[in-house]
Amino acid sequence: MMDLFEQRAPVNLEGGYGSAGDMKKTQYMLQLLGTPWDADTLKCIITAAEQGMEMTTGYLDTIKGEQDNQEYRDIFEFGTYPGMKEADYNVAGANAIMAFINARGLGYSLVPKNVNDAAMQDFWVDVAVTEATPYVNILVQEQIIQPMADSSYKVDQDACAHAKEALSKILDALDKQLTGNTYIIGKYSFADIHWTALIHLLMLTDESGIVQQRKQILRWYESLSTRKSNCGQNIVSFSLLPSKENIQRKELSSVIIEDF
Amino acid sequence: MGLFSRKKDKGSNNLELLGLKGQVSTMKCLLMAGIRDVPLKTTLASSEVAVDQVNSYQYLETSDKVPNLTQGDFSVSGVRAILTYIDVKGKGVSLIPKKARNLGLQNYWIDVCYQTFGPATQAFINNSMTEKDTATLSDVLKSLEKILAENEFIVGQLSFADPHVAAYIYVLRVGGYDLTDYPNIGKWISRLEGKMSGSLNIEGFQADMQSGASQVA
Structure with a gap:
């Protein structure tokens, strides 16, 4: 019986990367289940593109609580998502998937070698996960997902105003950090991937102004839209991020490497 | 020089x-x-x-x-x-596993701590456990018990997953949670303590x- 990965994110080796045996690439074919409005899912896609690893993606219906269905829980016992499969190996959660891809991938490691830089990277990841994500999720849910599910849905304006105010303070700190730095801690790292996913989702909400008002964040975000991947292959990870229409159609981009 | x-x-x-x-x-x-x-x-x-x-x-x-x-x-x-x-x-040697699969597993358990184990522990400490929290705590502990019956440490080798998970065990223990049904977790904590100078x-x-x-x- 086909598992959820085979149903939703099938690997098509026909003509694909490594299918002719030129590289042992089949072992590197990744399958991902997630949702286009989930920052964690987007982080995994960006990391795969940055590290030059092909990844087929499939939609996991978290609105209907599919992560709690037995079929998913048979693979990931606590319902952690996004979920990833590589051959006989399954792992879930953005931090696990990103670390796995980073170690497996073709580009230089996204973890800084200098201990102070590595710690600062982790600090900015923490700020993204601990502080910014809950507020970005409120805006995405209120302004994109709920109205998508129910056209008569009344947006909770108080919740959105509170989220916007809280995010403003956090983004002030990020803007300051980016002043004089091309990337968040100097060199491109996991911190940039975490924040790319969040800022992109924020740009899709009605509150994109809080990004556009901050020059350093806007400069950094715009520079990512043309930045070629970390692995040197001809792919721009930013181009795989979903539009509002993609979200409405529940579409996720797969990572396809063409210049192998 | x-x-x-x-x-x-x-x-x-x-x-x-x-x-x-x-x-x-x-x-x-x-x-x-x-x-x-x-x-x-x-x-x-x-x-x-x-x-x-x-x-x-x-x-x-x-x-x-x-x-x-x-x-x-x-x-x-x-x-x-x-x-x-x-x-x-x-x-x-660093606690970060070199093998990608172990690295993924290490971070999986860290994510489980933040997303699943942490909230349930918080509910226990706050005395506000729902049925779901009770089941979650039990599920996580059963899973760890099973893993630690076969592995010396959570992903096999000692990794970041161990201090992350062990901290919740200590907090539960101090909070009075009954861990007697989980002997392998107890042995693993002893092994960790043995690693400490x-x-x-x-x-x-x-x-x-x-x-x-x-x-x-």
Whole structure:
């Protein structure tokens, strides 16, 4: 019986990367289940593109609580998502998937070698996960997902105003950090991937102004839209991020490497 | 000294940790310091704010973030960053697995801590357990018990997953959660304690909640 990965994110080796045996690439074919409005899912896609690893993606219906269905829980016992499969190996959660891809991938490691830089990277990841994500999720849910599910849905304006105010303070700190730095801690790292996913989702909400008002964040975000991947292959990870229409159609981009 | 050689920093600056009494994140830092044999001068702040058992750090009334680590003019907050820093400063081989699959598993368990184990532990400590929290706590402990029946440590080798998960076990233990049904977890905690060069007085961590100063390693 086909598992959820085979149903939703099938690997098509026909003509694909490594299918002719030129590289042992089949072992590197990744399958991902997630949702286009989930920052964690987007982080995994960006990391795969940055590290030059092909990844087929499939939609996991978290609105209907599919992560709690037995079929998913048979693979990931606590319902952690996004979920990833590589051959006989399954792992879930953005931090696990990103670390796995980073170690497996073709580009230089996204973890800084200098201990102070590595710690600062982790600090900015923490700020993204601990502080910014809950507020970005409120805006995405209120302004994109709920109205998508129910056209008569009344947006909770108080919740959105509170989220916007809280995010403003956090983004002030990020803007300051980016002043004089091309990337968040100097060199491109996991911190940039975490924040790319969040800022992109924020740009899709009605509150994109809080990004556009901050020059350093806007400069950094715009520079990512043309930045070629970390692995040197001809792919721009930013181009795989979903539009509002993609979200409405529940579409996720797969990572396809063409210049192998 | 040769042209390209650099005098190694002997680390005359002590590592100083500002933590919060009863906070699982502070506990993770203490465990990592113990395992990696890194001397850590620890101050436990007393605070009127409720202890957060879920997130990597929290703010005190003073707007300071805890846990916070300082060495010389370098300072950083949050468990992720502090554990990374302590690991590098430690003796011997890093706890970060070299194999991608083990690395993924390590981070999976860290994510489980933040998303599943942490919230359920928080509910237990706050005496606000729902049926779902009770089931979640039991499921996580059963899963760990099974893994630790076969593995010496959570992903096989000692990794970041161990101090992350162990901190919740300590908090549950101190909070009075009955762990007698999980003997392999108990043995694993003993193995971890065996890795520490200095003792970590967990009861002291609880009892010392008003005075707030401890030393590891």
